[in-house]
Amino acid sequence: MSEPHCGSDVAAMRTKAVRDGASYVINGEKCFITFGSVAHWVLLFARTSEGRGVDGISAFMVDTKTPGFKVGRNERKMGLGGVPNVQLFFENMRVPWKTASAKRGKASRLACISST
Numbered sequence: 112m113s114e115p116h117c118g119s120d121v122a123a124m125r126t127k128a129v130r131d132g133a134s135y136v137i138n139g140e141k142c143f144i145t146f147g148s149v150a151h152w153v154l155l156f157a158r159t160s161e162g163r164g165v166d167g168i169s170a171f172m173v174d175t176k177t178p179g180f181k182v183g184r185n186e187r188k189m190g191l192g193g194v195p196n197v198q199l200f201f202e203n204m205r206v207p208w209k210t211a212s213a214k215r216g217k218a219s220r221l222a223c224i225s226s227t
Contacts, residue, residue: 128157147197170212179204
């Protein structure tokens, strides 16, 4: 969920997914994504509406081979050198609408519940 401008402040998320027919077009970036450079699939959180705060955020299962999915540099950190933490970029990445979670716009709550 982390983004360069806001860290893990989900309410300030800027990555957007805009519905276009049977797809969503996703633009944005994430940072400090553990194993993002070797994953085959990622769970991506993006804003699908202009809800206030954490409302309007949906989750998507994304194949890392999708055109527009780009892996950035490995973050340097103290310790855990064998665990890659990378930036991920989404540039006009088109994903089928069915990859979105069933609870569109409520994914931030789902993430908070599952991480406790």
